[in-house]
Amino acid sequence: MADLDSSLTAPTVIVDGVHVTYRVQGVGGKTGAPGNDAVSALRRIIRRGPTPGVQYIKAVRGVSFVAREGDAIGLIGRNGSGKSTLLQAVAGLLPIANGRVYTSAQPSLLGVNAALMAQLTGERNIELGSLAMGLSPDEAASRRDAIVEFAGIGDFVSYPMSTYSSGMGARLRFAIAASVTHEILLIDEALATGDAEFQRKSQARIMELREQAGTVFLVTHSSQIVRETCNRAIWLEQGKIVMDGEVNAVVDAYDADVSSAVTQQAKGGPVRQAGAATR
Numbered sequence: 001m002a003d004l005d006s007s008l009t010a011p012t013v014i015v016d017g018v019h020v021t022y023r024v025q026g027v028g029g030k031t032g033a034p035g036n037d038a039v040s041a042l043r044r045i046i047r048r049g050p051t052p053g054v055q056y057i058k059a060v061r062g063v064s065f066v067a068r069e070g071d072a073i074g075l076i077g078r079n080g081s082g083k084s085t086l087l088q089a090v091a092g093l094l095p096i097a098n099g100r101v102y103t104s105a106q107p108s109l110l111g112v113n114a115a116l117m118a119q120l121t122g123e124r125n126i127e128l129g130s131l132a133m134g135l136s137p138d139e140a141a142s143r144r145d146a147i148v149e150f151a152g153i154g155d156f157v158s159y160p161m162s163t164y165s166s167g168m169g170a171r172l173r174f175a176i177a178a179s180v181t182h183e184i185l186l187i188d189e190a191l192a193t194g195d196a197e198f199q200r201k202s203q204a205r206i207m208e209l210r211e212q213a214g215t216v217f218l219v220t221h222s223s224q225i226v227r228e229t230c231n232r233a234i235w236l237e238q239g240k241i242v243m244d245g246e247v248n249a250v251v252d253a254y255d256a257d258v259s260s261a262v263t264q265q266a267k268g269g270p271v272r273q274a275g276a277a278t279r
Contacts, residue, residue: 009069011104012184012215013090018099020060020082020089020239059085061239062099067184072206072216074226074247076254077236083219086236087186090217105183108133110173122148122157122164122172129176143179150205151175152198171198178205181212188219203229223251 060082067073075083088094090101091109116125126147130140148157151171153164161169170189177185187206206216206229218230226233226247233250235242243250 009213011066011068012071013067013104013107014100014102015063015065015086015090016100016102018060018063018086018089018101019058019097020085020094021097022057022059024055024057059239060089063236063239063241064099065234065241065244067215067217069213069215070210071232072210072218072230074230074233074251075217075219075236076221076223076226076233076251077242078258081236082239083236084188085239087188087217087219090184091186103184107184107186108177108182109186110177110188116161116169116173116176118162119160121160122151122153125161125172126157126176129173130179133177133180135180147172147175147179150178150201174202178202178209181209182214184215184217185209186217189221199225223255226251 063082063086075086077083085094087109089096090103091107092101093109116129120128123144126144127137127140130143130147131137135143148154151168151174153168153172156164156168161172164172174187177187203225206218209216210231216230218226220226230247232245233247233254234244235250235254243253
């Protein structure tokens, strides 16, 4: 497929200086009498002081980029680099401490808009998930068989999702979400689940979405999937963008950085900060 020149198309997502901070309840601090604790808490509220034992983790730090129609953007980086957090912020599921996210349509985060419920059968979840994405009852019914075939769940469609393996549930979520053309589709690790056949079908569907001028974001640890599926990549480390650009250039730089870090560690040398050479 010839790549669409997304630089000539309209913006669909604008992320402008976004910061996301997690509030984590820690351990520590002195505990006095209940009355004293209540008074201290009231004083902190009045003075807007920090709560003892609470830590604030900066998961995303000043991230900015523009995505356009026809973009399939792979988000790459080590565990804890902020990839999934960024997707949830774009979807509006996490509060943003600073910055703004502007979207041309409501982003669909895979598995969230599908609204799947463990106690219901796969068939009922297909119906509810399709309705949640804006399909009519007749449209939902007409797509049922195609979704079941794509997910590869067979007769399990009649069983509650609580009986599914994690892989089966992930495949069904992808099949439901990908059955509709989305202007903005966010996919987190979906292609890492399933056999080679499911991965091939998933990649083909993402390419179809690109051709239909949608925008796709894909979080995965597979460099090969990013190369085969995306036209652009964003490399994140410690909540910051290390590199943003043409997919092969970014993935090559990331793979080289990972290999260098592994080699350095194997030699017993100090582990270099990720992305330090390209920041």
